[in-house]
Amino acid sequence: MSNKMNFLDFQEAVKISLDLAKTTTLKEIIPISKALGRVVGSDVLCKKNLPSFNNSAMDGFAFKIKDAGKTLKIKKVIFAGDKGDDVKAILKEEECYKIMTGAKVPSDVDTIIPIENCINANEQTVTLPSDLKEGSNLRLKGEEQKEGNVLFKKGEVINSSHITLLASQGLMMIEVFKQISIAVVSTGNELKEPWEEANEEEIYNCNSYALVSLLSEAGFDATYSGVVPDNLEESINFISNLKTYDVVITTGGISMGDADFVGEAFIQNGLKTAFHGVNVKPGRPIMMGSIEHENKQTFVMCLPGNPLTAMVNMQLFAIPVLNKIQGNSGFYHDICIANNVQEFKTKKGRVNLVLGNLENGGFSVTRNNKYGSGMITALYESNCILVTDENTSNIEQKQMVKVIKFNNKLLQTQINIFN
Ligand SMILES: Nc1nc2c(c(=O)[nH]1)N[C@H]1C(S)=C(S)[C@@H](COP(=O)(O)OP(=O)(O)OC[C@H]3O[C@@H](n4cnc5c(N)ncnc54)[C@H](O)[C@@H]3O)O[C@H]1N2
Numbered sequence: 176m177s178n179k180m181n182f183l184d185f186q187e188a189v190k191i192s193l194d195l196a197k198t199t200t201l202k203e204i205i206p207i208s209k210a211l212g213r214v215v216g217s218d219v220l221c222k223k224n225l226p227s228f229n230n231s232a233m234d235g236f237a238f239k240i241k242d243a244g245k246t247l248k249i250k251k252v253i254f255a256g257d258k259g260d261d262v263k264a265i266l267k268e269e270e271c272y273k274i275m276t277g278a279k280v281p282s283d284v285d286t287i288i289p290i291e292n293c294i295n296a297n298e299q300t301v302t303l304p305s306d307l308k309e310g311s312n313l314r315l316k317g318e319e320q321k322e323g324n325v326l327f328k329k330g331e332v333i334n335s336s337h338i339t340l341l342a343s344q345g346l347m348m349i350e351v352f353k354q355i356s357i358a359v360v361s362t363g364n365e366l367k368e369p370w371e372e373a374n375e376e377e378i379y380n381c382n383s384y385a386l387v388s389l390l391s392e393a394g395f396d397a398t399y400s401g402v403v404p405d406n407l408e409e410s411i412n413f414i415s416n417l418k419t420y421d422v423v424i425t426t427g428g429i430s431m432g433d434a435d436f437v438g439e440a441f442i443q444n445g446l447k448t449a450f451h452g453v454n455v456k457p458g459r460p461i462m463m464g465s466i467e468h469e470n471k472q473t474f475v476m477c478l479p480g481n482p483l484t485a486m487v488n489m490q491l492f493a494i495p496v497l498n499k500i501q502g503n504s505g506f507y508h509d510i511c512i513a514n515n516v517q518e519f520k521t522k523k524g525r526v527n528l529v530l531g532n533l534e535n536g537g538f539s540v541t542r543n544n545k546y547g548s549g550m551i552t553a554l555y556e557s558n559c560i561l562v563t564d565e566n567t568s569n570i571e572q573k574q575m576v577k578v579i580k581f582n583n584k585l586l587q588t589q590i591n592i593f594n
């Protein structure tokens with residue numbers, strides 16, 4: 176890790192990591208029932224006008240606007256689903272159709288009135304008010320989307336609205352970017368797996384399970400690939416087997432300790448380090464870089480071992496990079512503006528990532544901002560992160576602050592996240 180004077184500026188580190196990340200080129204075609212959360216692989220065009228025929232927005236009567244104010248004979252009842260001769264134009268003078276919501280509108284009428292707005296209506300006739308607007312309650316062919324329009328774009332993350340659009344087009348399959356492969360590994364001889372017995376001097380490996388589940392919440396497919404041993408030789412071997420992954424994420428073993436071999440083991444495997452050490456708390460020892468293969472990249476993210484540090488930096492730092500690699504066109508954090516409930520201090524001279532809770536428009540800092548990077552419950556008690564810049568030492572009560580919610584939607588343009 177760099178010496179104290181050389182910790183990289185946080186914003187610079189964000190820029191470098193995003194610039195380094197190459198978007199995957201691999202795509203696949205999948206059923207829409209499996210597409211939620213996936214990233215659209217190519218623009219989807221409208222192939223069926225929305226709506227695809229002129230239809231009624233109301234249960235009522237379809238007539239010519241020149242007949243407003245008159246009593247008209249009801250020539251015919253038209254139902255949703257009627258087609259062909261059943262919806263042919265057949266009106267003579269002072270006639271109208273009774274029509275149901277969604278039914279095709281014949282070409283000889285231009286306006287629809289809901290049944291309850293008529294002056295009088297029976298089986299044979301209807302009396303219309305005189306102040307009616309031409310075209311009311313008529314949904315015109317293609318008024319929402321015309322054939323050839325872009326319905327949604329490559330790089331969007333599919334949600335239920337995208338699925339609605341696809342189904343409305345009769346599309347059962349969609350091209351998406353293939354899920355990138357992500358290996359999550361831990362480091363440290365002190366670790367026991369949760370299914371093992373740990374004595375008082377041993378700790379459970381929670382980082383790997385934490386990160387795999389956080390990645391899953393964020394729409395990624397990550398595999399827990401084991402614990403790197405605290406020994407250079409074995410670490411080099413272990414890491415050489417991870418080079419087939421698109422991304423390798425490690426926790427621990429990257430600060431100044433005698434057992435911190437991870438950085439060196441990656442370098443021995445061809446890693447080009449982009450940075451090691453960032454001026455942010457927590458997360459100072461963070462390292463990122465890439466191993467470049469002939470036509471592929473393995474992006475390497477080494478997060479510090481402290482569980483809180485690993486998780487907070489995963490949310491703030493790593494998730495945007497992963498989204499870029501995955502083909503998501505949005506990879507910048509969004510913010511919510513909140514009213515700070517209780518004054519708290521932050522340290523000047525570095526970027527601070529402060530945990531808190533966003534509730535009902537108020538931001539409540541976690542534990543008065545006095546928690547350690549090794550803590551696990553502080554994370555559980557929080558649902559968002561507040562980021563301060565290097566000049567901030569105090570956030571006042573009632574100050575309006577910017578906060579980033581865990582698992583927030585990402586934006587296509589970068590905004591200022593700092594307080
Ligand atoms: N002399 C210095 N010492 C440290 C510095 C420094 O700048 N100079 N930085 C400190 C900071 S900041 C952090 S953060 C930690 C991070 O160190 P490492 O990334 O090398 O992490 P480890 O030492 O391996 O572990 C730290 C801590 O986390 C626990 N841990 C590790 N892996 C897991 C896991 N999978 N599940 C649960 N807990 C885990 C580990 O037992 C340690 O307690 O370094 C400071 N030191």
Ligand code: MOO
Binds near residue numbers: 455456484548549
């Ligand atoms: O990154 Mo460490 O958790 O800053 O203390």
